[in-house]
Amino acid sequence: MVIKKIPKRMCTGCMEMKPKKELLRIVRTKDGEVSIDFTGKKAGRGAYICKNIDCFEKSVRAKRLSKSLETDISDEIYSKLKDEIINGEG
Template sequence: MLRPKHKPQRTCIVCREVKDKRDLIRVVRTPAGQLMIDPTGKANGRGAYLCRQTSCWEKNLPQQRLAQALKVTLTAEELAELQTQLQTELSKA
């Protein structure tokens, strides 16, 4: 009997739900210190996963969970840039 293929699981840093890796959005801090959304899930650097729901992104702002997970201090400009990248990523899906 064949086993079902393994699907990588990741946890959203805000709501703490465990989901398939492909169902979450990965934010990565590159070795150069740049923050970006990683659509491939394979970019080099420290990554954190958030749900595709905008509620998780809005809850992150006051709690600063993303900054803690990436071990970086986020400025308002960096958060705004991530929000615009998120909007383009969500419009693709």
């Protein structure tokens, strides 16, 4: 029986490698638009964060999402992301 490799990504909050499906993806498109990628398949530069409010706050404080995406992130995106983490299905 072949064991399927599970793709892992690093959370920008806790800096731990976790399975991709457990993380939220934030993507910056070529146009510079930043959005939450629920499918995990949007084209562009991606950064990942745990579905944990502590990881979110660490990432915001250290500005790791901005550094990973190589752009400034608006407060609107941060508030959408926070709402998704708190109220999301996940």
